[in-house]
Amino acid sequence: xxxxxxxxxxxxxxxxxxxxxxxxxxxxxxxxxxxxxxxxxxxxxxxxxxxxxxxxxxxxxxxxxxxxxxxxxxxxxxxxxxxxxxxxxxxxxxxxxxxxxxxxxxxxxxxxxxxxxxxxxxxxxxxxxxxxxxxxxxxxxxxxxxxxxxxxxxxxxxxxxxxxxxxxxxxxxxxxxxxxxxxxxxxxxxxxxxxxxxxxxxxxxxxxxxxxxxxxxxxxxxxxxxxxx
Numbered sequence: 001x002x003x004x005x006x007x008x009x010x011x012x013x014x015x016x017x018x019x020x021x022x023x024x025x026x027x028x029x030x031x032x033x034x035x036x037x038x039x040x041x042x043x044x045x046x047x048x049x050x051x052x053x054x055x056x057x058x059x060x061x062x063x064x065x066x067x068x069x070x071x072x073x074x075x076x077x078x079x080x081x082x083x084x085x086x087x088x089x090x091x092x093x094x095x096x097x098x099x100x101x102x103x104x105x106x107x108x109x110x111x112x113x114x115x116x117x118x119x120x121x122x123x124x125x126x127x128x129x130x131x132x133x134x135x136x137x138x139x140x141x142x143x144x145x146x147x148x149x150x151x152x153x154x155x156x157x158x159x160x161x162x163x164x165x166x167x168x169x170x171x172x173x174x175x176x177x178x179x180x181x182x183x184x185x186x187x188x189x190x191x192x193x194x195x196x197x198x199x200x201x202x203x204x205x206x207x208x209x210x211x212x213x214x215x216x217x218x219x220x221x222x223x224x225x226x227x228x229x
Contacts, residue, residue, distance in 0.1 A: 010060055010072050011079065012041035012108045013146060020094070020212035021178040022144055022221060031141035034172060036130060037148035040068055042108045044124055045115035055140075056119075057128040065116045072109050076102060089185055091213045101214070130164035135171040143172035150180050150188035150222075161190045162197065165224065169203075174225035178210065179218040191222070198224050 018024060018041070029052055035043060038056035047054045060068060083090060083098045095101040119125045128134060130149075145168065149161055156164075168175040182188055198205050206223045213219035 010039045010068060010075070010109075011105060011147070012039050012112055013043065014041070014104070014108050014111075015043045015046035017094070017212060018043045018144065018146065021146060021210055022176045023208055023210050023223075028142060032139075033142045033144060034135070034140045036133070036143060036145045036168065038146065040072060040109045040112040041146065042111035042115075044119060045111050048115065048119070048124060055124060055126060057126045057133060059127060059129045061120065061125045061127045065113045068116070069109065069113055072105075076105065089216050091216050094212055095214060131160060131167045133167055133171055137170055138173055140172040141174065143168040143175045145175070145177045147179065149177050150191060151183060153182045153188045153190055154184070158190045158193060161188075161194055165194055165198070169198075169224060169226075174223065176221055176223050178212075178221040179215060180207070180220045180222055181215050181218040185215055185217060195222070202227060 013021070018035075019029075022028075029047070029050075031053075033047075033052075033054045035041065035054060035056045037058055038044060039058050039060050041056070044054045044056045060071075063071070080098050080102045083101065090098075092100075095104055116125060130145075145164075149156075149164055153161075165175065165177075180188055180191055195205050195207070204223075204225045204227045208221050208223060210219055210221045
C-alpha cells in the first residue's frame with residue numbers, strides 16, 4: 001500500500017520539479033502558462049521572479065496564507081510517516097530520503113507563502129477548479145496539471161477526468177499532466193480512455209518519460225495538443 005489520503009492535500013512542488021515533471025524546455029518557460037491545481041507550489045513565485053508568465057488556479061486560494069500553512073502543517077507529518085512506512089514504493093533520486101522530501105516541501109511552501117499575497121493582488125493566484133474555468137478559448141499556450149488528475153482517480157470518476165481534460169484543452173493550445181499513477185502506485189484506470197478519446201478526435205497525444213520520479217514507476221507525463229499548433 002502506497003498512500004492513503006481522504007482528500008486532496010496542499011503539497012506543493014518547486015519550479016525545478018515542474019521543469020522535470022513536465023519536460024519543460026527554455027522556450028516553454030517563455031510561453032503563457034496556466035497551472036491548474038498548483039496548490040502551494042513555488043513554481044509561480046519562482047517563475048515570476050524570473051519575469052515569466054504563470055497563472056495558478058486552485059480552490060485552495062480562497063484561504064489566507066496562515067490557513068494554507070496550517071493545512072500543510074496538519075498533513076505533512078502523516079504523509080512523511082506513510083512514506084517512511086513504505087520504503088520500497090519510492091525512488092530516492094531527486095529527493096534523497098523521506099526527511100529530505102519533507103525539507104524540500106517546507107522550502108517550497110515558504111517560497112509560496114512569501115509570494116502569495118502579492119501574487120493574489122497581481123491576479124497570479126486565482127480561485128477556481130476543474131472542470132470549469134473562467135478563461136477564454138485558447139487563452140494560454142500551455143496548461144499544466146500537477147498531482148491532481150489521474151493521481152486522485154479514487155476520488156474523481158472518469159467523466160470528471162474527461163471533462164477536465166476537455167476544459168484544459170479549451171483554454172490552452174497544449175496540456176501536460178503528471179503523474180499518470182494513482183496514489184496506490186497503479187496506472188490510472190482512466191488513462192487509456194482519455195488517450196483513446198483524444199486520438200479519435202484527431203489530437204496529438206503523447207506519453208513521455210520524464211526526468212523526475214518519486215512514486216516508483218511514476219515517471220510518465222501525458223501531453224495532448226491540437227495537431228495544427
